[in-house]
Amino acid sequence: xxxxxxxxxxxxxxxxxxxxxxxxxxxxxxxxxxxxxxxxxxxxxxxxxxxxxxxxxxxxxxxxxxxxxxxxxxxxxxxxxxxxxxxxxxxxxxxxxxxxxxxxxxxxxxxxxxxxxxxxxxxxxxxxxxxxxxxxxxxxxxxxxxxxxxxxxxxxxxxxxxxxxxxxxxxxxxxxxxxxxxxxxxxxxxxxxxxxxxxxxxxxxxxxxxxxxxxxxxxxxxxxxxxxxxxxxxxxxxxxxxxxxxxxxxxxxxxxxxxxxxxxxxxxxxx
Amino acid sequence: xxxxxxxxxxxxxxxxxxxxxxxxxxxxxxxxxxxxxxxxxxxxxxxxxxxxxxxxxxxxxxxxxxxxxxxxxxxxxxxxxxxxxxxxxxxxxxxxxxxxxxxxxxxxxxxxxxxxxxxxxxxxxxxxxxxxxxxxxxxxxxxxxxxxxxxxxxxxxxxxxxxxxxxxxxxxxxxxxxxxxxxxxxxxxxxxxxxxxxxxxxxxxxxxxxxxxxxxxxxxxxxxxxxxxxxxxxxxxxxxxxxxxxxxxxxxxxxxxxxxxxxxxxxxxxx
Amino acid sequence: xxxxxxxxxxxxxxxxxxxxxxxxxxxxxxxxxxxxxxxxxxxxxxxxxxxxxxxxxxxxxxxxxxxxxxxxxxxxxxxxxxxxxxxxxxxxxxxxxxxxxxxxxxxxxxxxxxxxxxxxxxxxxxxxxxxxxxxxxxxxxxxxxxxxxxxxxxxxxxxxxxxxxxxxxxxxxxxxxxxxxxxxxxxxxxxxxxxxxxxxxxxxxxxxxxxxxxxxxxxxxxxxxxxxxxxxxxxxxxxxxxxxxxxxxxxxxxxxxxxxxxxxxxxxxxx
Numbered sequence: 178x179x180x181x182x183x184x185x186x187x188x189x190x191x192x193x194x195x196x197x198x199x200x201x202x203x204x205x206x207x208x209x210x211x212x213x214x215x216x217x218x219x220x221x222x223x224x225x226x227x228x229x230x231x232x233x234x235x236x237x238x239x240x241x242x243x244x245x246x247x248x249x250x251x252x253x254x255x256x257x258x259x260x261x262x263x264x265x266x267x268x269x270x271x272x273x274x275x276x277x278x279x280x281x282x283x284x285x286x287x288x289x290x291x292x293x294x295x296x297x298x299x300x301x302x303x304x305x306x307x308x309x310x311x312x313x314x315x316x317x318x319x320x321x322x323x324x325x326x327x328x329x330x331x332x333x334x335x336x337x338x339x340x341x342x343x344x345x346x347x348x349x350x351x352x353x354x355x356x357x358x359x360x361x362x363x364x365x366x367x368x369x370x371x372x373x374x375x376x377x378x379x380x381x382x383x384x385x386x387x388x389x390x391x392x393x394x395x396x397x398x399x400x401x402x403x404x405x406x407x408x409x410x411x412x413x414x415x416x417x418x419x420x421x422x423x424x425x426x427x428x429x430x431x432x433x434x435x436x437x438x439x440x441x442x443x444x445x446x447x448x
Numbered sequence: 449x450x451x452x453x454x455x456x457x458x459x460x461x462x463x464x465x466x467x468x469x470x471x472x473x474x475x476x477x478x479x480x481x482x483x484x485x486x487x488x489x490x491x492x493x494x495x496x497x498x499x500x501x502x503x504x505x506x507x508x509x510x511x512x513x514x515x516x517x518x519x520x521x522x523x524x525x526x527x528x529x530x531x532x533x534x535x536x537x538x539x540x541x542x543x544x545x546x547x548x549x550x551x552x553x554x555x556x557x558x559x560x561x562x563x564x565x566x567x568x569x570x571x572x573x574x575x576x577x578x579x580x581x582x583x584x585x586x587x588x589x590x591x592x593x594x595x596x597x598x599x600x601x602x603x604x605x606x607x608x609x610x611x612x613x614x615x616x617x618x619x620x621x622x623x624x625x626x627x628x629x630x631x632x633x634x635x636x637x638x639x640x641x642x643x644x645x646x647x648x649x650x651x652x653x654x655x656x657x658x659x660x661x662x663x664x665x666x667x668x669x670x671x672x673x674x675x676x677x678x679x680x681x682x683x684x685x686x687x688x689x690x691x692x693x694x695x696x697x698x699x700x701x702x703x704x705x706x707x708x709x710x711x712x713x714x715x716x717x718x719x
Numbered sequence: 720x721x722x723x724x725x726x727x728x729x730x731x732x733x734x735x736x737x738x739x740x741x742x743x744x745x746x747x748x749x750x751x752x753x754x755x756x757x758x759x760x761x762x763x764x765x766x767x768x769x770x771x772x773x774x775x776x777x778x779x780x781x782x783x784x785x786x787x788x789x790x791x792x793x794x795x796x797x798x799x800x801x802x803x804x805x806x807x808x809x810x811x812x813x814x815x816x817x818x819x820x821x822x823x824x825x826x827x828x829x830x831x832x833x834x835x836x837x838x839x840x841x842x843x844x845x846x847x848x849x850x851x852x853x854x855x856x857x858x859x860x861x862x863x864x865x866x867x868x869x870x871x872x873x874x875x876x877x878x879x880x881x882x883x884x885x886x887x888x889x890x891x892x893x894x895x896x897x898x899x900x901x902x903x904x905x906x907x908x909x910x911x912x913x914x915x916x917x918x919x920x921x922x923x924x925x926x927x928x929x930x931x932x933x934x935x936x937x938x939x940x941x942x943x944x945x946x947x948x949x950x951x952x953x954x955x956x957x958x959x960x961x962x963x964x965x966x967x968x969x970x971x972x973x974x975x976x977x978x979x980x981x982x983x984x985x986x987x988x989x990x
Contacts, residue, residue, distance in 0.1 A: 200861065200862045200864075202862075206497070207478055207481050207497070207499075207749055208481040208482050208485050208497055209482065210749050210750040211482060211750050211751065211753060211754060211916060211917065212482060214750050214916035214917075215915065215916050215961065215962070218914050218915065218916060218961065219914075219960075219961055219962070223861075223862060223864055224916065225820070225823075225862035225863050226748070226749070226750055226790075226791055227791065227820075227824065228749070228791055228793070229791070229792065229793035229794070229826065230793075231793060231794055231826040232792075232824040232825070232826035232827065235824045235825065235826075236823065236824055236862065239823075239861060239862060240862075248497075249497055249498065249499055249500070250500065250503075251499070251500035251501075251502060252500070252502055278496070278498075281496075281507065281510075282498065282503040282506045282507055283503070283506065284500065284502040284503035284506075285503065319471065319494075319510060320471045320473075320494060320496035320507065320510060320511075321496050322471075322494055372489050372490075372702070373486060373489065374482060374485035374486050374489060374495065375482065375485075416699075417699045417703075418490075418698065418699030418700075418702045418703050419486065419489065419490055419698055419699065419702050420486070420490070420694065420695035420696060420697060420698025420699040420700075420701075420702070421695040421696070421698075421699050422695075423695060423962065424695055424962035424963040424964075424965060424966060425962060425963070426962060427960065427961055427962025427963075428958075428959045428960030428961065428962040428963050429960075429962075430962075431914070431960045431961050431962070432959075432960050477768070478749055478752050478768070478770070479752040479753050479756050479768055480753065482753060483753060519768075520768055520769065520770055520771070521771065521774075522770070522771035522772075522773060523771070523773055549767070549769075552767075552778065552781075553769065553774040553777045553778055554774070554777065555771065555773040555774035555777075556774065590742065590765075590781060591742045591744075591765055591767035591778065591781060591782075592767050593742075593765055643760050643761075643973070644757065644760065645753060645756035645757050645760060645766060646753065646756075687970075688970045688974075689761075689969065689970030689971075689973045689974050690757065690760065690761055690969055690970065690973050691757070691761070691965065691966035691967060691968060691969025691970040691971075691972075691973070692966040692967070692969075692970050693966075694966060695966055
């Protein structure tokens with residue numbers, strides 16, 4: 178794959194997910210299991226959800242990527258994530274972390290700190306408030322909603338990525354993805370997407386599908402978000418409201434073709 | 449807000465949910481997490497689900513209302529509900545209880561008794577069989593379905609509300625809401641709604657969104673049920689079946705305007 | 720009911736589910752709770768989900784059938800399945816087992832072995848890889864996907880059914896259902912159904928609804944799969960993609976009439 182992220186590369190990366198059909202092991206929250214499993218299938222990958230510590234590590238060994246989402250975390254599930262994460266690290270399988278509600282409670286903050294210190298995380302994707310919480314800036318989260326805008330905070334996100342070595346994807350009106358040196362901005366998407374539960378978690382699933390299909394990592398992550406947001410913006414244009422958005426969005430993701438990706442893609446980068 | 453519940457007041461209360469955008473902390477069953485999160489968003493409130501006892505109380509502290517639903521209860525989750533409930537009581541945050549399947553098993557009966565005795569519950573919403581079980585009348589529940597009709601039982605519900613001080617909302621062909629002295633009957637809705645899983649749980653979410661947006665409580669609860677049922681009856685008229693009901697219903701809830709509320713509302717009250 | 724499975728018998732069996740309205744107790748995975756509850760309702764039965772060991776056995780006592788699905792199994796949930804299963808066995812209530820991902824991890828293999836040895840299972844439904852794993856043939860499963868085709872393996876499935884006394888239903892391009900002596904092949908369905916999460920789990924729900932409505936068991940199981948697959952193939956013809964499949968499928972299941980069943984049914988049998 179080209180390291181320059183033009184629209185042809187994004188389309189090729191989307192096709193690569195279908196060709197490789199990677200298994201994406203989700204240890205995720207109870208709200209989005211069904212929705213994100215269907216997103217995984219619609220992108221051409223294979224979802225598996227094995228939350229128990231009695232099998233999470235063994236299942237991670239077969240995966241193309243491991244997705245950890247702390248949306249309904251508890252201490253037992255954290256142990257299972259650590260076990261699966263260690264297996265993924267040993268197998269060279271990328272871990273994609275969704276820090277849902279980071280900063281909102283001590284449990285979430287502690288869980289994130291533990292995951293970041295015990296595991297080699299490849300990618301983190303969250304809203305601005307969550308990523309600011311990870312970077313040590315508090316007050317950006319209410320429950321699982323971001324109170325902060327990412328505008329003008331690109332230097333904070335870049336410093337976080339640079340210091341941790343984690344590709345960092347910040348969702349917002351414009352999505353900002355960086356490895357600490359290079360960055361990609363994705364202008365696709367529609368603000369209405371935030372009025373449907375799990376659309377953030379689903380973006381992390383998209384990232385995992387693309388990251389689990391091959392390098393280069395920064396470009397794969399941005400391509401996954403771009404493809405996800407393109408399907409989302411089309412669905413927002415054609416649906417009647419947040420209810421009909423869900424089936425329309427999955428249909429669009431499943432049917433997205435190269436022409437549409439190329440004609441819709443709006444990115445900017447310093448690659 | 450007016451203490452007389454006319455259609456203007458109901459519409460204003462619906463607008464108040466959007467304006468206040470209260471965080472509704474759900475500790476709920478595994479079947480309806482996604483559906484009720486989307487209902488919360490469609491009504492203009494913000495869902496959060498933090499079931500672990502390691503954070504449920506802390507999260508409840510930020511909430512506009514705490515919703516406790518025993519649909520897939522277990523002893524650990526009950527402890528978490530109690531912890532969250534105590535935090536809500538200390539913070540003056542209304543607790544809305546959905547006694548799913550009360551009376552069906554000893555676990556559910558015991559859980560309800562514990563919640564009622566340990567916490568100050570603001571509102572309970574259930575079907576006739578469930579509320580009769582709470583009031584000490586058995587035999588009204590099979591699994592999670594009501595075998596009993598609420599017709600002619602209004603005196604039982606009123607006595608329960610009066611003795612406990614809990615605003616009591618009984619779903620049925622006509623919904624009956626009472627604080628033990630005053631009552632409101634809501635004629636909106638469609639019997640087809642019972643053929644979709646979670647529509648009862650979703651009504652409790654509607655109640656929590658409205659109760660979490662401000663007083664007076666009895667009127668807020670009835671307004672929440674009325675608005676929910678209006679969206680439901682429109683969706684039943686326009687959908688093709690129980691599958692297409694779900695997206696249509698969420699669309700209707702999200703798009704419901706003052707004119708539709710005023711033209712559709714059918715209530716009766718002794719206020 | 721006739722022991723010859725012609726289209727009239729299938730249609731009568733579908734009507735019997737609506738008439739008997741059996742309660743189907745699901746102890747199932749976190750991904751498909753909502754979807755399979757709505758499938759149960761659409762078929763005319765009543766779903767209940769009581770996963771806690773503190774009530775699973777008591778709830779099973781009221782059920783028409785008990786469905787055990789190991790899709791997100793853990794050691795605690797296995798104990799609850801055993802407790803519910805023993806109660807079902809004592810009450811003469813058929814147990815329907817879905818061995819999701821059997822063979823993929825030690826936990827799943829051990830769980831299946833425990834359930835098969837401790838309980839009298841009436842029916843098992845899975846994909847070819849899963850049933851081959853149950854029959855002692857390994858290597859057919861990746862995550863929760865079958866890598867094996869059932870074509871040419873009918874003798875393995877028949878031997879498994881014969882040795883265990885379990886009616887065995889193997890999903891695939893052609894579904895194969897056998898009691899070890901007699902067999903029924905169901906040609907209805909559409910390969911697109913595998914691109915929606917939970918369609919396999921939903922087929923098990925259909926089997927439980929029919930098995931919970933009365934004998935003869937082999938024919939009931941096949942009729943449940945046939946009706947499910949007929950609704951699925953119609954939904955695949957009319958939906959736009961895997962997202963709109965879901966509401967369309969539930970609508971079709973709920974609205975399926977005798978004429979459509981009779982005109983669509985494609986089965987072959989040695990009955």
